[in-house]
Amino acid sequence: MPKLVEINVHHITRVEGHGNIAIRATDGKIDKVEWQVPEAPRFFEAMVRGRRWEDIQTIVSRICGICSVAHSLAAIKAIEDAMDIVVSPQTEKLRMLTLYGEFIESHVLHIGYLVAPDLLGVQSVVPLVASHPDLVKLVVRLHRLGNTMMEVLGGRRTHPLTLCPGGFKRLPGQGELRALQEQLTAALPDLQVLADAVYSVKEKLPAFERDTEYVALVDRGTYTFYNGNIGSSDTTNTVAVQKFKQVANEYIVPQSTAKWAKWHRASYMVGALARFHLNAEHLYPTAAELARYFGVTRGCCNPYMNTVVQLVETVHSVEHSLELVASLLAEGITPETPRVTAKAGWGAGAVEAPRGILFHSYAFDDNGVCTGANLTIPTNQNHANMQKDLEALVPTIITRPEAEVRQLVEMLIRAYDPCISCSTHYLNIEFV
């Protein structure tokens, strides 16, 4: 009797659909490997139509509670591009700090809550409270740092209130920045402890490699998350953000209603590993040292190492944040009032969200009312690459026990940390 292996890994997206990995193999021969995912909601593009430019950030900040700052800043940069608004260096520094808060929070959560259980052989972070109490408290502490940065700079722990075209609605005080400086300084030894913990189990990260195109922002001389053009590992040429549709070439595949994206190859990857691939030489010193410690070098094409690079980026975020805070304290915060003169136009903005490069574009009429929008999120750009990774990985592991195959493909999804916007936020309960 032929041995049939059938594995389905569900992750819950919206009420009407599930994302799924479907694997079927007979006697070790693969019949099907499919990453099936429904279209991420495009309703927010319709939702901003007819709204004034002042309301755009408010709406898009609600798309996602994890990437709220990134969506806000991509939208704001697009509006500023459309209306020819230039912001001050102070605003850019404060925006970077806000974004770093989000990076620190998102990356630490991913490493500590999603990946650590895999590496430590448990089903969730909850049992780790008993088995690794100091480590869990450290993760919570680092997570809190990112959240506090967003509260101080963004005016709220999530869905920021202060970010707007032209600048900030409220500026942080010197006392707040000094308090952040202390917490950031304390974070570096915490991150070393976390790094040592991950290093001690790094052999649990599968050794899988697939030559991949990587796409991220590039800005000469910096490990950029905010400024720059669109770069690819497949070419030294870069593309202006306004031409992002030349990069994210969407196409339809039968197995998913979500469109896939390609540029120079059939797929590309965005996110931490992509940023590292394009900008590694610009990491701040402690972050660069951590990359060397883990043996991660430019050219690494193991998607499971995305998590290690997130740890490296977290250290970089803390280092650069300390530099920014010191600069702001030394110069003092200058009172500034955002000034925008609405006009007709079209603009595009891009930032690196924790999961990868994020594009927003908007068109406005003479009254500053939005007449059209286009949002291209990191996870949508990663779908095709996830499929290609699975096609390469599964044949090499299919003869292993089913539970192990399931674990490895789930870990692959987790490494990408897909952004399932607007999913499962409501409670779904029964009374006992």
Place this chain on the structure above:
Amino acid sequence: MGNILPITPILPMHESAIRNPQSAIPREPPILIIGLGNPLLSDEGIGVALVNALAASYADNPAVECLDMGTGGMAVLHVLPGRHKALFLDCTLMGEAPGTLRRFTPAEVRARQSTSRCSLHEGNLLELLALAGELQTLPAEIVIFGIEPLTLESGLSLSQPLQQRFEDYMSAIRGEVKERE
């Protein structure tokens, strides 16, 4: 189609909504009201709409803090320590008629779905509260007000059943707070 709530109540644009570091209100008032959910998905935004409407009522009350945590998920962990009571306001599928409000504690329910741990975007309040319990940062009293939705489709407005009962929800929550004050 219900009235479209203007942006302002969903996300107050005025200065007082932004945490004021000079505020005389103590950092951790004993009673915390947290609104959860996504106001871009119609009734999924009921928790956020309620907490923003309640915020004005308690602006000068040093014992009560209202927080719009939206879809901030795990960030809830950081606002729980030091509180005596936390009230969560959230859209909840309970198998009831749309608009039904039920008050319950975590011990009285179980989740009908668990997260796959594939993404930080999967949220489960009960799992988060279990983690807070393990970390010993849970307030002594946790109450959840769940409201059954009619629709979770994209939209900035609440459905008619929820709009009609909005003041009833506010009264119930105020009553719960008053008991503890």
